[in-house]
Amino acid sequence: MPGRSPFIGDTDAKHLSSTSIPEKRVCMQHIIVIGGGVVGLTSAWWLAQAGYGVTLLERAPDVGSGASYANGGQLSYRYVSPLADQGIPLKAVRWLFQADGPLRFKPETDLHQYRWLASFLAHCRADVNRRTTTKLLQLGELSRQAMAQLALAVPFDSFGWRDAGKLVVYRSRDVFEQAAGKPGAGEVWSPEQCGAREPALAAAQHLLAGGIYNAGEAVADCHAFCLELAERLRVHPRFRGIVHGEALRLRAARGRITSIDTGAGLLTADAYVLAAGIQSRTLAASAGIKLPLYPLKGYSLSAPIRLDDVAPEISVTDFERKVLYARIGDRLRVAAMVDMVGEDLRLEPKRVDGLLRLVRETMPRAADYSQVAAWAGLRPATPGSAPIIGATRYGNLWLNVGHGPLGFTFACGSASVLTDLVQGKAPPFALDGLTLRR
Numbered sequence: 556m557p558g559r560s561p562f563i564g565d566t567d568a569k570h571l572s573s574t575s576i577p578e579k580r581v582c583m584q585h586i587i588v589i590g591g592g593v594v595g596l597t598s599a600w601w602l603a604q605a606g607y608g609v610t611l612l613e614r615a616p617d618v619g620s621g622a623s624y625a626n627g628g629q630l631s632y633r634y635v636s637p638l639a640d641q642g643i644p645l646k647a648v649r650w651l652f653q654a655d656g657p658l659r660f661k662p663e664t665d666l667h668q669y670r671w672l673a674s675f676l677a678h679c680r681a682d683v684n685r686r687t688t689t690k691l692l693q694l695g696e697l698s699r700q701a702m703a704q705l706a707l708a709v710p711f712d713s714f715g716w717r718d719a720g721k722l723v724v725y726r727s728r729d730v731f732e733q734a735a736g737k738p739g740a741g742e743v744w745s746p747e748q749c750g751a752r753e754p755a756l757a758a759a760q761h762l763l764a765g766g767i768y769n770a771g772e773a774v775a776d777c778h779a780f781c782l783e784l785a786e787r788l789r790v791h792p793r794f795r796g797i798v799h800g801e802a803l804r805l806r807a808a809r810g811r812i813t814s815i816d817t818g819a820g821l822l823t824a825d826a827y828v829l830a831a832g833i834q835s836r837t838l839a840a841s842a843g844i845k846l847p848l849y850p851l852k853g854y855s856l857s858a859p860i861r862l863d864d865v866a867p868e869i870s871v872t873d874f875e876r877k878v879l880y881a882r883i884g885d886r887l888r889v890a891a892m893v894d895m896v897g898e899d900l901r902l903e904p905k906r907v908d909g910l911l912r913l914v915r916e917t918m919p920r921a922a923d924y925s926q927v928a929a930w931a932g933l934r935p936a937t938p939g940s941a942p943i944i945g946a947t948r949y950g951n952l953w954l955n956v957g958h959g960p961l962g963f964t965f966a967c968g969s970a971s972v973l974t975d976l977v978q979g980k981a982p983p984f985a986l987d988g989l990t991l992r993r
């Protein structure tokens with residue numbers, strides 16, 4: 556492999572016996588995956604399993620330190636409806652005027668924000684939302700199966716996976732009745748049932764109009780998953796190591812990517828996968844490809860659960876407030892907010908305090924809030940919430956980007972689809988709406 560020397564890389568991948576790894580066709584092709592978040596790591600794993608030699612390029616000292624670090628932990632295979640929907644523009648205006656509302660907007664001088672917003676508004680139609688939801692449900696189901704397959708190598712208990720089920724609670728009667736009336740919505744619970752079956756909600760049940768429960772959705776620790784997967788990759792016979800360096804530019808000639816300029820040297824391979832979260836936008840632009848991505852900033856809070864705390868067993872979504880609650884290991888994780896403020900990762904005290912107030916009101920005894928840790932991350936989002944997987948105009952450049960609010964959920968399915976495409980195989984379902992051409 557060329558060009559590893561300029562970097563502080565991991566030690567060489569050890570060549571262990573591959574008894575637990577199904578042998579696929581022997582293939583000498585070498586692929587560099589750019590980005591060691593949950594999407595890049597799963598891509599690297601699936602490609603290595605398919606027989607490719609894989610190198611991971613990650614600019615941070617460790618994997619999983621971008622958006623994949625302290626996200627909501629939901630593996631939300633069926634709750635996938637895009638944010639862009641009929642009626643959302645009006646709701647968004649109301650949210651902007653709420654003190655602790657789920658949305659913030661800070662105008663930028665860069666036109667990118669306005670272009671993305673214009674495209675988002677164009678996606679706010681019931682028919683577009685339905686079409687995208689159908690595709691995301693297919694990707695979700697594939698992701699569920701792919702995650703179960705991966706669990707043979709990365710056991711569920713190594714990253715706090717729990718079959719938690721999902722309860723979506725509603726505060727407004729109208730919104731609740733509308734949701735409950737949809738065919739196949741799930742089990743409809745009264746406020747009292749919400750409080751009885753999920754005691755973490757008992758103190759707030761008087762604020763609720765009701766809830767809808769669905770079994771089969773899971774939660775897990777995305778960061779722990781990234782670390783575990785990186786460990787398994789390090790001993791994979793076809794994994795060539797993690798190179799710690801920053802990709803600055805993709806160099807192209809005659810319809811192919813020839814190398815990655817990393818500032819400290821060039822890296823070359825037979826093919827390249829771009830999976831660098833929100834930074835994929837800049838890297839793709841260096842090769843003349845416009846990616847419709849915008850960083851939707853979100854916050855999470857994590858607080859330790861004590862013996863006498865009533866932490867949620869079920870994963871709870873507060874529909875109107877757009878807040879997720881899940882117990883991940885021995886911590887309560889709360890995730891929320893969509894702030895359109897560019898690539899600004901600062902923790903705004905007002906946002907953190909507002910979220911904490913809401914959490915204390917909704918689940919007052921769920922955790923020790925005096926020890927809360929706040930975090931912010933950038934969801935790499937497309938206007939219609941569908942990721943972009945697959946080919947580009949360069950024969951050897953592939954994309955796995957734009958997973959927005961559900962990158963953990965879709966990572967395994969996306970990696971498996973990407974690998975099919977790189978191998979020249981037909982994907983398991985038609986990918987219209989999930990590719991660069993949309």
Ligand SMILES: Cc1cc2nc3c(=O)[nH]c(=O)nc-3n(C[C@H](O)[C@H](O)[C@H](O)COP(=O)(O)OP(=O)(O)OC[C@H]3O[C@@H](n4cnc5c(N)ncnc54)[C@H](O)[C@@H]3O)c2cc1C
Nearest residue numbers: 590592594614621622623627629802832834853962963964
């Ligand atoms: C508050 C919040 C809550 C969320 N909750 C959930 C949830 O409950 N369920 C769910 O499924 N999803 C959730 N998400 C979304 C999910 O976290 C993201 O979709 C997912 O982490 C994106 O993964 P990624 O690998 O594409 O990006 P990242 O995790 O950001 O990884 C990109 C990696 O690329 C590296 N990189 C960037 N630029 C370069 C470069 N030039 N050279 C080398 N390396 C580079 C970065 O260092 C980083 O490690 C949430 C997100 C947020 C912010």
